[in-house]
Amino acid sequence: MDLMERKNPLSELDIRNMQEGLEEFETEVLQLVSFKLAGEEYAVDVMTVQEINRLADVTRVPKAPGFVDGVVNLRGKILPVINLRRFLGFPPTTEITEEMRTIVVNAEGVLAGLTVDAVNQVIRIPAKRVEKNQDFGSARNLGDVIQGVVHLEDRLVILLDIFRLLNTKSSEKERPGF
Amino acid sequence: MSETFDNEEMREIIQDFLAEAEEMLEGLDTYFVQLEANPDDKTLLNEIFRAAHSIKGSAGFIGLNRIVDVAHHAENVLNQLRQGMMRAEPAVVDIILEAMDALKLLVGEVKSGKPVELDIEGLNMKLDLLLQWGEDVQTESEREAAGVHVPQEEAPTAGDIEEMPGEPSEEDASPSPVLREPVKTEVAVAPAPRPSAPAVEGVTPVPVAGEVDQTIRVETSRLDNVMNLVGELVLGRNRLVRLSSDIADQSEWEIRTKDIAEAVTQLSRVTTDLQLAVIKTRMQPIKKVLGKFPRMVRDLSRKMGKEAVLELSGEETELDKSVIEEIGDPLVHIIRNAIDHGIESPEDRMRIGKRTEGVIRISAYQEGNSIVIEVSDDGKGIDANRIREKAVSKKLITQADADRMSDAETLNIIFLPGFSTAEKVTDVSGRGVGMDVVRTNISKINGSVDIRTRPGEGSTFIIRLPLTIAIIQALMVSIGSEVYAVPLQTVVETVKITESDIKTLSGSDVLNLRNQVLPLLRLRDEFKVPVNGEPDARKNRYVVVVQLGSRLLGLVVDRLPYQEEVVIKSMGPFLSGIRGMAGATITGDGKVVLILDVGEILQDIQFRLNQSVSSVGSAVAGHP
Numbered sequence: 001m002d003l004m005e006r007k008n009p010l011s012e013l014d015i016r017n018m019q020e021g022l023e024e025f026e027t028e029v030l031q032l033v034s035f036k037l038a039g040e041e042y043a044v045d046v047m048t049v050q051e052i053n054r055l056a057d058v059t060r061v062p063k064a065p066g067f068v069d070g071v072v073n074l075r076g077k078i079l080p081v082i083n084l085r086r087f088l089g090f091p092p093t094t095e096i097t098e099e100m101r102t103i104v105v106n107a108e109g110v111l112a113g114l115t116v117d118a119v120n121q122v123i124r125i126p127a128k129r130v131e132k133n134q135d136f137g138s139a140r141n142l143g144d145v146i147q148g149v150v151h152l153e154d155r156l157v158i159l160l161d162i163f164r165l166l167n168t169k170s171s172e173k174e175r176p177g178f
Numbered sequence: 179m180s181e182t183f184d185n186e187e188m189r190e191i192i193q194d195f196l197a198e199a200e201e202m203l204e205g206l207d208t209y210f211v212q213l214e215a216n217p218d219d220k221t222l223l224n225e226i227f228r229a230a231h232s233i234k235g236s237a238g239f240i241g242l243n244r245i246v247d248v249a250h251h252a253e254n255v256l257n258q259l260r261q262g263m264m265r266a267e268p269a270v271v272d273i274i275l276e277a278m279d280a281l282k283l284l285v286g287e288v289k290s291g292k293p294v295e296l297d298i299e300g301l302n303m304k305l306d307l308l309l310q311w312g313e314d315v316q317t318e319s320e321r322e323a324a325g326v327h328v329p330q331e332e333a334p335t336a337g338d339i340e341e342m343p344g345e346p347s348e349e350d351a352s353p354s355p356v357l358r359e360p361v362k363t364e365v366a367v368a369p370a371p372r373p374s375a376p377a378v379e380g381v382t383p384v385p386v387a388g389e390v391d392q393t394i395r396v397e398t399s400r401l402d403n404v405m406n407l408v409g410e411l412v413l414g415r416n417r418l419v420r421l422s423s424d425i426a427d428q429s430e431w432e433i434r435t436k437d438i439a440e441a442v443t444q445l446s447r448v449t450t451d452l453q454l455a456v457i458k459t460r461m462q463p464i465k466k467v468l469g470k471f472p473r474m475v476r477d478l479s480r481k482m483g484k485e486a487v488l489e490l491s492g493e494e495t496e497l498d499k500s501v502i503e504e505i506g507d508p509l510v511h512i513i514r515n516a517i518d519h520g521i522e523s524p525e526d527r528m529r530i531g532k533r534t535e536g537v538i539r540i541s542a543y544q545e546g547n548s549i550v551i552e553v554s555d556d557g558k559g560i561d562a563n564r565i566r567e568k569a570v571s572k573k574l575i576t577q578a579d580a581d582r583m584s585d586a587e588t589l590n591i592i593f594l595p596g597f598s599t600a601e602k603v604t605d606v607s608g609r610g611v612g613m614d615v616v617r618t619n620i621s622k623i624n625g626s627v628d629i630r631t632r633p634g635e636g637s638t639f640i641i642r643l644p645l646t647i648a649i650i651q652a653l654m655v656s657i658g659s660e661v662y663a664v665p666l667q668t669v670v671e672t673v674k675i676t677e678s679d680i681k682t683l684s685g686s687d688v689l690n691l692r693n694q695v696l697p698l699l700r701l702r703d704e705f706k707v708p709v710n711g712e713p714d715a716r717k718n719r720y721v722v723v724v725q726l727g728s729r730l731l732g733l734v735v736d737r738l739p740y741q742e743e744v745v746i747k748s749m750g751p752f753l754s755g756i757r758g759m760a761g762a763t764i765t766g767d768g769k770v771v772l773i774l775d776v777g778e779i780l781q782d783i784q785f786r787l788n789q790s791v792s793s794v795g796s797a798v799a800g801h802p
Binding site for chain 1: 409410413660704705706707708747748749750751752753756757758759761762764768769770771772
């Protein structure tokens with residue numbers, strides 16, 4: 001809607017649109033990067049995402065917790081790579097597909113790469129649409145790593161708390177998976 | 179006054195003050211110890227007075243009143259000293275040192291912002307009393323010299339002073355010893371012209387006008403950054419070196435090869451120079467650490483009723499800043515040990531024919547790629563047999579081990595956690611905590627510590643430290659398709675063997691190396707290296723023999739591709755707790771290679787062996 005070209009006075013519709021836009025502007029809006037994992041859809045705050053890379057050769061780290069695939073060289077920095085499937089308690093996948101990616105997240109200086117099945121899109125939603133306090137059952141290693149869920153038109157997106165995720169001490173989650 | 183400066187300037191002024199005050203206070207410690215040995219040294223006295231005065235001035239400028247207060251009281255006493263109206267006896271020096279310690283605490287309070295519990299009133303009163311006493315002795319001897327009979331002035335007794343409300347809360351503050359002694363002798367000798375004559379003797383003008391400072395202070399974070407960049411440069415150079423050698427194979431590139439080779443040579447040289455230059459910016463003379471020791475030795479020996487003096491040599495030897503920060507504590511432990519257990523009491527020493535004063539010598543020098551620090555004492559040495567007995571009784575080793583171990587091996591038991599031969603635990607040492615912490619801290623900076631001793635003559639602790647901790651020489655080893663880096667400093671030798679050379683002893687793999695039993699660790703199993711379809715039936719194996727202290731271990735690997743200088747990169751907070759890995763590096767082909775932490779591996783093996791030893795019967799080594 002280019003106001004410069006407008007020759008007619010603003011119509012009712014225009015005014016309403018502008019008002020809605022203003023409303024949206026005033027409420028806090030979250031931008032999330034959503035991705036697919038084991039048939040479900042998850043997301044993380046875009047502010048924590050540094051970059052998204054294709055899978056690279058990972059150097060295995062003996063005696064690391066089971067959900068750590070290993071480390072990679074990220075332009076001179078050592079980046080631990082976390083297998084999100086394993087971390088969340090899903091059975092690991094055996095085949096590597098073209099769509100798999102490593103999402104590099106940065107939480108207060110702590111860097112890590114999260115391997116996911118496929119990266120979806122960036123979603124913009126008002127913060128208030130995130131529903132908290134859901135019970136996901138004990139089957140998965142989720143604990144309080146989930147910040148909440150978002151109901152979109154046709155699907156459910158689970159929002160992960162990166163800070164909690166990266167602050168999990170290796171010793172707590174240690175399973176003899178080396 | 180602080181209103182005239184804005185926050186930024188104020189902060190800078192305070193920073194400057196802190197740096198200056200800390201330096202001065204540190205230097206003062208040494209001066210005082212020297213002063214005790216030469217109580218009449220005018221130069222020293224003037225230096226000391228000037229320093230205290232300067233601190234008082236700067237503190238006053240900023241408005242740090244408590245510091246001004248203490249400094250002022252101390253200054254009064256110091257003034258008396260430097261004018262020859264009071265003598266720097268041990269008792270006097272004790273009180274002044276208390277004041278110095280108080281100043282350090284107060285400066286520390288400014289630095290950290292954490293308030294400090296300090297009885298300034300009590301301290302000031304002590305200082306005033308001292309002043310008063312000094313003046314009284316002075317007037318009294320003047321009058322005696324003038325022929326007037328004066329009733330013996332009662333010196334403030336230790337009792338009086340003890341009654342002062344509260345003492346400055348410091349564990350190290352030595353309680354004021356009885357002041358009577360020195361006073362009695364003083365007063366008795368009153369007529370001597372010494373006390374009443376203010377310094378008429380020509381005061382040699384002290385030349386130190388403040389030489390122009392050739393150094394600058396650099397924020398260590400900046401240096402860290404430069405160091406990082408240099409690291410990248412080293413890796414880039416490695417990459418080029420490999421490229422260069424790869425291309426050399428193809429003849430059509432011959433001409434290009436020469437150019438590339440030249441460029442590489444030049445780059446290589448520059449890189450090496452840059453690396454050295456940057457390492458140097460982080461290096462500081464070791465005297466920064468050694469500076470506080472003369473005072474510490476003095477205080478400790480008085481506390482334990484021994485006589486000991488400290489001799490230093492090689493104080494200009496330089497160490498990386500981070501190494502300097504880490505080496506202080508271990509050295510303190512070793513020195514405490516030497517004074518507590520090494521040096522005999524003055525009576526004992528006299529009886530054996532030694533000088534009553536024990537000598538602790540610290541010398542630092544560079545040897546090849548390492549810095550060596552030797553701490554030796556001329557005390558009673560370490561009795562290997564007593565160690566054997568204690569170790570067996572504490573179940574740290576078996577009797578069989580004890581019988582088999584050589585004296586040299588036995589000495590290293592001292593470094594095991596939980597060991598101590600002290601009959602009683604003094605609050606200084608003997609809790610069995612000191613020595614193992616020493617070794618751990620030294621291994622943390624990739625160093626090593628050994629002991630040599632001669633019963634009856636003394637002991638020497640020899641600490642070896644690498645020149646820099648971030649860049650090391652590493653031996654690459656490969657197991658299956660994986661490559662790991664072993665710090666070359668820990669490698670003693672490499673041996674090529676066949677599978678049949680490996681024997682078993684008590685369930686563990688061992689190797690007979692020149693008639694010594696060498697415990698082995700199969701890294702393939704330890705690290706659970708995936709087999710990858712490669713048949714494990716290779717006949718040849720390589721054993722990398724690593725050593726830390728006197729503990730040896732043979733690491734069984736498949737191949738030894740090469741040796742390389744690598745930059746140690748941190749694995750980040752997420753993975754830093756993993757035992758056995760000291761960090762990672764990035765090789766010439768961009769791959770990440772993990773660096774082994776030999777110290778931790780040795781510790782874990784030791785732990786497992788101990789576990790299996792303590793389980794009764796034939797030990798099935800607890801391999802997972």
